[in-house]
Amino acid sequence: MGLEILSDLSEILPYPIPDFPLYAGIGKLANQNQYTVGCHFHPDFEFNLVLEGVMDYFINGENVHLGTGDGIFVNSQRLHYNYSRELTPCKYLVITVSPSLLPKELPAVEQLMASKTTPECSDYVLLKKDSNKPVLSLYPKILHEIQTGNPNVFLTLSYVLALCGAVVPMIQSDAHGDIHDAKWLSLYDMTKYIHTHYQSNVTLSDIAAAGKVCRSRCCQIFTRYMGQSPIDYLIFYRLKKSQELLLNTDCSIGEVASRCGFSGQSYYSQMFRRFFGVTPRMYRK
Known part of the structure; x- marks a missing residue:
């Protein structure tokens, strides 16, 4: 999809x-x-x-x-x-x-x-x-x-x-769920920050600040609701965006890495293989 x-x-x-x-x-x-x-x-x-x-x-x-x-x-x-x-x-x-x-x-x-x-x-x-x-x-x-x-x-x-x-x-019309639960509203703000700033140098402190929580609380929320750390989620989102560039542009692997916030092509390729089991070049083929 x-x-x-x-x-x-x-x-x-x-x-x-x-x-x-x-x-x-x-x-x-x-x-x-x-x-x-x-x-x-x-x-x-x-x-x-x-x-x-x-x-x-x-x-x-x-x-x-x-x-x-x-x-x-x-x-x-x-x-x-x-x-x-x-x-x-x-x-x-x-x-x-x-x-x-x-x-x-x-x-x-x-x-x-x-x-x-x-x-x-x-x-x-x-x-x-x-x-x-x-x-x-x-x-x-x-x-x-x-x-x-x-x-x-x-x-x-x-x-x-x-x-x-x-x-x-x-559908219950009066479910009365706590639609303003602080934890998931913080998660909303933190994931939104990642989606907006993934091309930049994002730190754990930046993500936590977006959710108005400390770094420890940030990690707890991501682990509970996302099943992974905030940094792993950031890396995963960058990789998903890189897949779009690999399939829809002629950008070099190094340029794709740079445009998606990775510090270098080698690290990008390492993370890509870790998450998807293949290299960026293999995925593009």
Whole structure:
């Protein structure tokens, strides 16, 4: 899934069909690549189904574990990311649905959507394989239509409406989660700082200052919610940005390293192999 995360952690989603704001695709987490993307949010509803392995989700400060066959719905504008805490391979199906795809010209639909996407509502709905089979069976149907390249739009929309129709009523309108929890708000500010300044010489003190915490607390928060140190997250984000340059530009390996904040080509190549199992040159090929 080709994603672009902006400096404010919002995400631009790649809809494959013009004027039809729906994405469906297959994602993978590999041993050497613990996280897919950094923390981000978007107005779209997100649906995930684990096809192979296990996966964890961070959503507004809470971690949720998913086994093979389990699914999850992530509400609109929630800070989230998926990852492999156990560093084991995982294959999953992801669907994102823009609220604009739903028939808002119907007042009842507009009122329902407005009441189910406020900050006070549930951040997510866990869909267990044993108790939500009818809902989860809709995921591959939507994927199949999108993968044809020329989907039956009416049929696809019917699947999407059935999916949203089953899940949206499960959202609690008065979940009263602590949406201003200090820990994850600090994490938001610190990851946002990394995403904005990764090309510069970023230190642990800089990251901690962005979250208004001490360096020790900064490390504790990253370890708890991200499963790695703030410096490892910084390196990983730099490497992910470098992958974009490797695939989409003719920049030399040394120039890619420099543009992504690495002090030298040798260190960059060493980190790239450590995280992804191949060298930058091999990845580009």
